[in-house]
Amino acid sequence: MVTITSWDKLKEEMKAAAAELGIDKIGVAAADPFKELKARLIRHRELGRESGFEEKDLDKRTEPALLFDDPQSIIAIAIAYPSKMANPPKSEPGERRGILARSAWGLDYHVVLRDRLAKLEAWLAARVPGFRAESMVDTGALVDRAVAERAGIGWSAKNCSIITPEWGSWVYLGEMITNLPLPPDRPVTESCGECNACIDACPTGALVGPGQLDAQRCISFVTQTKGIVSEEFMTKIGNRLYGCDTCQVVCPENKGKNWTHQPELQPDPELAKPLLLPLLKMGNREFKDVYGKSSSAWRGRKPIQRNAVIALGNFKDRDSVPAVADVLRTDPRFELRATAAWSLGKIGGDAAVTALREAREREQDEQVQEAIGKALARLIEKEA
Numbered sequence: 001m002v003t004i005t006s007w008d009k010l011k012e013e014m015k016a017a018a019a020e021l022g023i024d025k026i027g028v029a030a031a032d033p034f035k036e037l038k039a040r041l042i043r044h045r046e047l048g049r050e051s052g053f054e055e056k057d058l059d060k061r062t063e064p065a066l067l068f069d070d071p072q073s074i075i076a077i078a079i080a081y082p083s084k085m086a087n088p089p090k091s092e093p094g095e096r097r098g099i100l101a102r103s104a105w106g107l108d109y110h111v112v113l114r115d116r117l118a119k120l121e122a123w124l125a126a127r128v129p130g131f132r133a134e135s136m137v138d139t140g141a142l143v144d145r146a147v148a149e150r151a152g153i154g155w156s157a158k159n160c161s162i163i164t165p166e167w168g169s170w171v172y173l174g175e176m177i178t179n180l181p182l183p184p185d186r187p188v189t190e191s192c193g194e195c196n197a198c199i200d201a202c203p204t205g206a207l208v209g210p211g212q213l214d215a216q217r218c219i220s221f222v223t224q225t226k227g228i229v230s231e232e233f234m235t236k237i238g239n240r241l242y243g244c245d246t247c248q249v250v251c252p253e254n255k256g257k258n259w260t261h262q263p264e265l266q267p268d269p270e271l272a273k274p275l276l277l278p279l280l281k282m283g284n285r286e287f288k289d290v291y292g293k294s295s296s297a298w299r300g301r302k303p304i305q306r307n308a309v310i311a312l313g314n315f316k317d318r319d320s321v322p323a324v325a326d327v328l329r330t331d332p333r334f335e336l337r338a339t340a341a342w343s344l345g346k347i348g349g350d351a352a353v354t355a356l357r358e359a360r361e362r363e364q365d366e367q368v369q370e371a372i373g374k375a376l377a378r379l380i381e382k383e384a
């Protein structure tokens with residue numbers, strides 16, 4: 001066992017050991033309450049801009065002492081992930097493909113971060129008698145980005161990500177609250193400056209100001225919902241099956257940054273950019289077998305299948321009409337049938353019109369009937 005002469009020394013040793021623990025960046029934050037953040041979260045809620053997936057208790061999100069007995073510091077970690085796929089399969093007529101956001105490539109990042117935090121806990125426990133910690137990954141109450149900013153991992157960017165000077169924003173964040181009085185790091189001094197590229201590029205105007213996200217307008221959130229998506233968003237979703245990377249892809253700080261050293265996080269191209277037609281027929285068990293290890297599976301298969309139907313509509317590929325018509329005819333989920341009606345209305349052609357007319361005769365659900373009516377009206381308008 002190493003004799004600890006000072007907390008500074010332990011921190012330096014921990015930083016030196018990070019790489020061999022599979023951690024790309026590590027920093028320390030004071031465990032004080034996040035007072036400014038709380039004010040921002042209250043405002044965010046009042047404006048109706050939450051996604052609904054967050055921890056509801058704002059005190060828990062901003063006060064480490066409510067989560068851990070006598071917290072002394074928070075250790076923040078970052079793990080860099082790939083932004084590019086080697087040899088991505090082509091999306092071609094008859095064989096159209098969707099895309100998962102980079103954060104869903106490879107093994108579920110929760111699993112990878114938990115593994116790294118567990119290794120770090122073991123490393124610290126071997127050196128400090130009485131060491132206590134509570135590790136958190138995304139689903140924990142604390143706001144990862146606020147902790148990472150305070151711990152000097154990166155700056156809080158206008159696109160709401162944390163940008164690290166070394167790895168760009170292609171990083172997963174995790175943290176642990178500890179009883180170790182480690183000296184805190186300083187926040188990084190870089191910033192977005194005059195750049196507004198992400199705000200300008202966001203397809204839905206979800207970045208309502210620098211670092212302000214209206215989650216209800218963010219495609220990343222919309223792709224994870226389970227209901228019928230509004231027409232505006234269906235068009236803007238494009239071929240995204242899960243998440244959206246646009247505001248990170250356009251960021252100049254990410255230019256040329258692609259990280260391939262974490263083996264579990266590398267994408268399987270057939271999963272990250274999958275064929276759309278086979279997805280439509282996938283049962284629950286097959287979905288779990290194929291996607292169960294990806295973070296994209298957390299909401300089940302319905303959102304991804306619905307998004308696949310949307311993507312086929314956006315491709316306007318008439319080869320896909322029989323498969324989409326089959327969803328409209330046989331899928332037991334009204335959300336899928338309504339989406340299929342929209343998709344057929346986008347694709348058009350005689351076969352799509354026939355499928356919609358047949359469905360109009362048989363469909364019992366009001367929302368699906370409404371979608372069929374709109375799709376037929378659009379197609380008939382087009383012909384007129």
Ligand code: SF4
Pocket residue numbers: 201202203204205206207213217218219220244245246247248
């Ligand atoms: S993830 Fe997509 S929709 Fe959401 S803010 Fe970024 S660019 Fe806009």
Ligand code: SF4
Pocket residue numbers: 157158159160191192195196197198199247250251252253
């Ligand atoms: S695109 Fe520009 S403004 Fe947006 S996060 Fe990157 S550097 Fe900041």
